[in-house]
Amino acid sequence: MKRFFSLFVALLCCLTLSATAETQAPETPEAQTARAVVEAVAAEDYDAAVELFSAELAATLSAQALQEAYEPLLAVIGTYQGIHSITQYSADGAEIVMVQCAYEKSGLMFTVTFTSGSVAGLFMQLVAIPEIDGLEAPIDSTTREEVALRPGAEDETIATLLIPDGEGPFPAVVMLAGSGPQDKDETSAVNAANRPFYDIAEELARQGVASIRYDKYTYAHAANMTEDEIALLTIQEEYINDAVAAVAALRADARIGDIYLLGHSQGAMLVPRIMQAIEAQEGLGEIAGGVMLSGSPKPLWQISMAQNVALLGDEQMESYEAILSEQIQLANSLDTMTEEELITKTVFGVSAYYQKDETSVDAAQAALKNGRRLFIAQGDADWQVTTADGIEAWKAALEGAQFPVEYHLYENLNHLLMTQEGSVTRTLMDYALPGHVSQQVIEDIAAFILAGE
Template sequence: MADEKIVIGAETKYPLHGILTLPNENHRLFPAVVLVQGSGPSNMDEKIGNNYPFKDIAEGLSEKGIAVLRYDKRTFVYGKEMKNDTGLTVKEETMEDAILAADFLRKDARIDSSKIFILGHSLGGMLAPRIDAEGGNFAGFIILGGSPRKLEEIIMDQNHLVLNSLNKFLKMIAKKQIAKLSSRFQNIYNLSDEEAKSTVIFGKHSRAYYFKEMGEHPSTDYLKVLNKPILILQGDKDFQVSVEKDFNGYKNLLGDKPNVTFKRYANLNHLFMPAVYGDILKAKKEYNVAQHVDKQVISDISDWIFSI
């Protein structure tokens, strides 16, 4: 296994450092995977607490003969410059760089250009079908802990999950805050683009336009018409997306399609690591426990890629 330091988007305004992990053999062309992170600023290893899921996946897949490309997320490197961009969307935050990464791999003589896949985790998985449609042109998709729902629906569900875990006094305060957030989300599609750009949803920089633009390109629209191979994975102790609404939501949408494979894992959390607390209120504590992506998950991804 060899790690090569690379730069994605070297000719653009936002060059990003990355690593291409290559199998330790040279007698054939390698299938390859582009890794796309979840929401928020994230480095190339997708470091969350004391865990490095993308490093685990890159090393695990390359040991099995698959090249893997990972890179820092644009908001991780250029967050300060980008936070005041009221027109920021998932395109600038995530999609453009994933397409550049696919192009980068296609130019590498060691890679089988007909076998370049996208692996999206969480928000990255939600965006994978749109990334493909807008220029990624992948051979297939691996969606880890993703959702066919809109981002704001997932955020509201996470808030209600927290609400139900609070004591009476805190519940009263939180209820008002959640009701306010809910009404803001409900109104975003009534706003013009310009109004949405000037409307803050929460925090200082989270604008309605980000959610509006993404919501107007729902992943379901892309998934329904896709005939490319899709692998959808979820841990059943994931408290950030729901087995019932998200994993089963994919099944309801795509369950009868022969191109889609589903796999659910007992006792794994959102990082596809063993659940520690399994409680959204203890998310920080959970992710501070250093662990590794379950080996079975890596084997299943590898077997699926080689079956295509």
């Protein structure tokens, strides 16, 4: 049980939040009980927490198992500071209460599931707390500007534009972050010093490549999203609208030349689809190419399933085979679900409505149709997207492509394209130490882009 519980600590943080942006919830009975559970865990009174569980959950998640799952996290996130927010929503006949807590170095989201009024599930996931995010940019000759996406609109988003020193026009990248609510730097929830997009943007500017990046919609506007907007969230709202606005802003800037899309993780998986959506807009022109980092051509739910299966031992597989089979069956029936079923059911922790939309465009087929040059890369220490599901799957899916595709596999780099320190643990602890995106990776990206000029 401990291993499976830790699995959800490690993985659901990058999936669940993408479909469940925060809304303010009243202190319902479920919210009050969830608060009591969280406060007991934070006080390290595990027996008190388990007393609030249903009999079924208490039989599988003991006080000792809860302690063994929680205490290792404290070495990474530091001391408990308090509850940051409590949100609640309904799904699949259950009540879900999400309690976001602030810790000394990061945040921790407790997801408490209720069935028939009883605590039937408890998951912990590392998240970022806005107050601790961000560091000052270094002072150099790079021009940094704020650009408004959808200026004047209720959902206006402020983007950061970096322009290299010298005379343009410069090629530019629109940066597409990974799954879940992400700030413009892709600040790590485990260690706020790890900011992949910050590293990439700063170094690309030094190499002569401009960039525009922004907080994802589900991060920047989560507090203002209605329940209906959350329930009906798709790739259009989460990614495409912002990307279209970013390209429009770049097209209006005389300092910018060719435009590329640069995606990481789920952002990389969506580069071909987003490229099509942008080029369908009148006046935005063609996208010159794509940079796809730590991504996969496979549907998001298949990557989630692979992560879960990889972390389950034989004994755990026997216990949870029925759960996995049920989730796979749901995933395979997305096309036949009613709209009500899509809205109320979840598949591998994500709204079925969202999953159906995400699977509606085949990434590799879209890339082949686009015909734009591509740079595809990942690290060989990446366990969130294995090389089999990542770079090797891309090679197979794009075989025979009639356009240039560069493949780069980097030794001992993790999912963040940072050096993997020590043995791979297959948990978010692999990202606990501060690091930077590999200089070689960024230089290779810059060389790919500049070669197209």
